[in-house]
Amino acid sequence: MTVKGKIHSFESFGTVDGPGIRFVVFMQGCPFRCLYCHNPDTWNFDGGTWYSADEVLNKVKRYLPYFKNSGGGITVSGGEPLAQPEFITELFKKCKQEGIHTAIDTNGFTDSNSHAVNTLLDYTDLVLLDIKHIDSEKHESLTGFSNEKVLEFAQHLNKRKIPVWLRYVVVPGLTDFKPDIIKLREFIESLINVEKIEILPFHKMGEYKWKNLNLEYKLCDTPPADKYHMEKVRKILYPDKLKSE
Structure with a gap:
């Protein structure tokens, strides 16, 4: 039986979703309802288009020369890819x-x-x-769920020694509280498999999608993260790096 996956869209030359040039597959469907999500059109599990692993692989193979020259590959994003693990396994095997x-x-x-x-x-x-947030209650306010499973998964990846790039979105007034960042740093320091930490600035480029979907955008009055907000978080998460600069 052919395993198929619900896919929202593709990006041919991704440069911010892993090393090198990436072919990015955006899966359809996500349980989270992050207040700052810029792709709310990927939430609905009933949306998207069905693809087989072979159909996706045929698209990916067109870019093999770019992968080899840049050290790139394929990144499956979302939505939430772990909601469709069987399909992605079939794709990754190929x-x-x-x-x-x-x-x-x-x-x-x-x-x-x-x-x-x-x-x-x-x-x-x-x-x-x-x-999304190291504090469980704040994580639930931000996404609709606690972070218990998220932190367990991070620790599971650590036990399996699977390389991780950790990402954290800086949202002024929501995710930049100093005690929370210190707690996040302490959690990261307990892991040995984190190769890179990426702090990403909150922006409003996806706000129009919320309006198009008739969804309430609760961060209308929240300013985008500027250099001040980013540096405040960076100084806590990268103290050694900053001292050496």
């Missing part, structure tokens, strides 16, 4: 046969003991893990 580097961009909201998820991780070279 990618590995072609020597293509594989990465998942995920919010980590999954069952770390799931056989399907762990099978997928067997074929995953890199996980881009978005930690």
